[in-house]
Amino acid sequence: MSVPYAEVIGDPIAQSKSPAIHNFWLDKLGIAGEYRATRVAPDGLAAYFAKRRGDPDWRGCNITMPHKQTAIPLLDRVEPLASRVGAVNTVHCARDGALVGRNTDVGGFLEPLADHLDEQHLFRMARVIGTGGAARAIVVGLADRGFTLVLAGRDPDKARALLEELAPDGEHHPVSLAAFEGTTDFPFDDRARCCDLVINASPLGMRGQPPLAFDWSHAPPGSIAYDIVTDPLDTAFLRGAERIGFATIDGLAMLIGQAATAFEHFFGAPPPREHDAQLRERLTA
Template sequence: MTDYAEVIGDPISQSKSPAIHGFWIEKLGLDAKYRAHHVTAEGLADYLAARREDPDWCGCNVTMPHKQKVIPLINRLDNVAERVGAVNTVHRAKDGALVGRNTDVAGFLEPLRDHLARQHYFRMARVLGTGGAARAIVAGLDEAGFTIVLTGRDPEKAQALLNELSGGEHHVAPLSHFAEPTDFAFDDREGCCDLVINASPLGMRGQPPLAFDWSHAPPGSIAYDIVTDPVETDFLKSARETGFGTIDGLSMLIGQAAAAFVHFFGVEPPREFDTELRERLVA
């Protein structure tokens, strides 16, 4: 009898989760498996009903389009998942209940940990995108004390998302606003933390490019792209060429997987091998 966990979604063949969790299982020598399992919206309830009865099943990661649809099918949510309104990890608790968690918030914030440990006079994040990924990102940034400028094709959708997830004084702008150059004179950013985050699929392989002019970013900004295919996006390339720091999508992907791994298998993943893991993921 071998413990196992899964990632479920529709489609699912593109998921890097089996490679990540399988790498850690191998390094730790665990008697466990992690696999991808295709689950449609119509089959989601039956999938969870069957797994509840399987003593070897440790849980599953949940990807699109199930992150919200899974909520009424499980027993309870942790505080983060309840606030975000989306679940990306389900695991069995000691009492047998199925618990829904959102590790996307922790995964997104992980590569920013050193920056957030510092004192800042002001923190501002320009977040591009209003889809499912933006929910976790907005919630995490709000908790970390950022003023958020949320942009999307539909400003009303952006405002509704902010109203739902945050009580702070944030702002909305159309995505097109950032496509054209600006001559805005930014003030002294000493002691500030500025982020520009692509939380959209734009720039992903097979998707349209993301049009962002870096004159909209204050000096010292950090560009963060959650896209993982390709890892080196045009958004990050242009940011680096302009002199900004960058964080790629594998950082968030690995971070959220690490938080889930503990709930599945009860041990911390061996993060000292992150460089080797990254090489395997981009090979």
């Protein structure tokens, strides 16, 4: 007997933790459903959506690299936030049969910062490393919440263009990735009632990728370090922050947060977040 299913697509895809997350929630809720991982090559994306449109059991998909932007013209509707970010990471079937693209990366990224963002601050600044698809969602989310952004990339011109496209009204600053590699003796002022973030939104530090060279003298006292990398989870970037006493947020926080919204679209029920600690144990076993 067939069951409703959703899936994550990308190329490569074998490393994805999304099936473990969604199937954990399905099991906890006793929902008859399945979540899969399916490799879709770039030249097979249009054929993939054409085939899934005719499958009555398909509820939608999460999208990872390299399809987050190229999927957009293949969809029937795209929600405003996803249009603004310029990237879709969730597609679901609407009741009228339309394929609707959403971006749950913004909400997933912001979720573990909620308590901090609920506070009143005199000033908010985030140093964001990376100019790829994940960085687009992070720039939009933080700019909308009053952050001044310092966006670092290998190509500062690309960082500048991204800021001008996604956050044109703020006084933001594009810099070279190399700007954070060496030490600085910049005299940070009193950071009371300020919110400072340092975010690795790049693949640097991921297994099989070059390390991220970041000197923590560039981070003001009391900063929060946030790394979206999930393999390994305990990155050198986060270990460096911990050594000097900074609070840290790892990549599973964003991954689980963005999956939660997608799950409800796919299976019609909110995931059982009260089991997050057990889910983390399973994902890191």
